[in-house]
Amino acid sequence: GQQVMQIPQYQHVQEGEDFTTYCNSSTTLSNIQWYKQRPGGHPVFLIQLVKSGEVKKQKRLTFQFGEAKKNSSLHITATQTTDVGTYFCAGAGANNLFFGTGTRLTVIP
Amino acid sequence: DGGITQSPKYLFRKEGQNVTLSCEQNLNHDAMYWYRQDPGQGLRLIYYSQIVNDFQKGDIAEGYSVSREKKESFPLTVTSAQKNPTAFYLCASSVLAGSYEQYFGPGTRLTVT
Numbered sequence: 001g002q003q004v005m006q007i008p009q010y011q012h013v014q015e016g017e018d019f020t021t022y023c024n025s026s027t028t029l030s031n032i033q034w035y036k037q038r039p040g041g042h043p044v045f046l047i048q049l050v051k052s053g054e055v056k057k058q059k060r061l062t063f064q065f066g067e068a069k070k071n072s073s074l075h076i077t078a079t080q081t082t083d084v085g086t087y088f089c090a091g092a093g094a095n096n097l098f099f100g101t102g103t104r105l106t107v108i109p
Numbered sequence: 110d111g112g113i114t115q116s117p118k119y120l121f122r123k124e125g126q127n128v129t130l131s132c133e134q135n136l137n138h139d140a141m142y143w144y145r146q147d148p149g150q151g152l153r154l155i156y157y158s159q160i161v162n163d164f165q166k167g168d169i170a171e172g173y174s175v176s177r178e179k180k181e182s183f184p185l186t187v188t189s190a191q192k193n194p195t196a197f198y199l200c201a202s203s204v205l206a207g208s209y210e211q212y213f214g215p216g217t218r219l220t221v222t
Contacts, residue, residue: 009149031208042199042213043152088151092208095159096142096167101151 004091006100014108019076021103023089031092032065032072037102038085046074079107112136113214115200120219122194130185130217132200140206141183145169146197146216155198158183159206187219194221 005024013019023032031050035043047056049065049072056063062075072089086104090097113134122128134141140159144152154167158177172191177183183202187194199216203209 006151033208033210042216043201043211044213045210048208048210090211095140095165095206096154096157097208097211099144099152101149 004089004098004100006089006103008103009101010104010106012106012108013079015081016078019079019083019105021074021087021089021105023072023074023091023100025070025091025098027091028069029091030069032069033090033092033097034063034072034074035088035090035099036085037088041085043088076105079105081107081109083107113200113202113212115198115214115217117217118215120217122219122221124221125189126221127189128187128194128219128221130187130198130200130219132183132185132214133181134183134202134212134214135181136202136204136212137180138202138204138212139180140203140209141177142201142203142211143167143173143175143183143185144199144201146199152199155185157206187221194219 003026033048034046037043053067054065060077064073084107086102088102089100142157143155153169155173156175158164174186197218200214201211203211
């Protein structure tokens with residue numbers, strides 16, 4: 001079946017450092033989505049990437065979709081304590097999304 | 110105030126009992142989903158429904174059952190056949206099934222002892 005792998009599983013950074021999480025699919029994706037789940041909360045949609053090689057920015061967050069549409073990354077510049085949480089990528093299937101295992105980000109003040 | 114509601118936030122049950130988790134949405138979405146989340150793992154799909162009176166099994170449907178009698182409601186029953194029912198359960202909806210943004214409810218944390 002379709003699988004989406006995400007690395008790293010955990011990341012601890014000092015406040016102000018950068019952070020990147022990577023997502024890889026075994027198959028070509030029609031699109032990829034990113035979600036953020038704060039501790040004790042529920043996933044919240046961040047963005048969707050559709051085109052090959054697409055790059056989108058949201059303030060300090062940069063999202064990329066690979067040329068082959070099999071991988072994606074989320075990069076946060078100069079992390080803040082408000083960035084803590086688990087970041088999930090999700091690849092689109094025919095009728096649902098396939099979620100990665102998530103990267104749990106801890107920001108040390 | 111539109112959104113997805115799940116109740117209760119915390120639920121405790123004895124082993125061997127069936128339990129039903131509620132999920133209601135007022136977003137007029139056709140598709141609804143149930144996920145299970147365990148520590149250190151991602152979201153695993155239990156069941157999904159593309160439209161009223163229709164639903165399909167996800168990756169881990171064994172020991173669970175659902176119904177979709179109304180567009181707004183998609184309750185999940187955790188049966189006594191589910192070997193490890195203690196988990197965080199999340200309900201979600203999207204305008205249509207497939208590659209659309211999913212909106213999540215606040216979740217129900219089920220503990221079975």
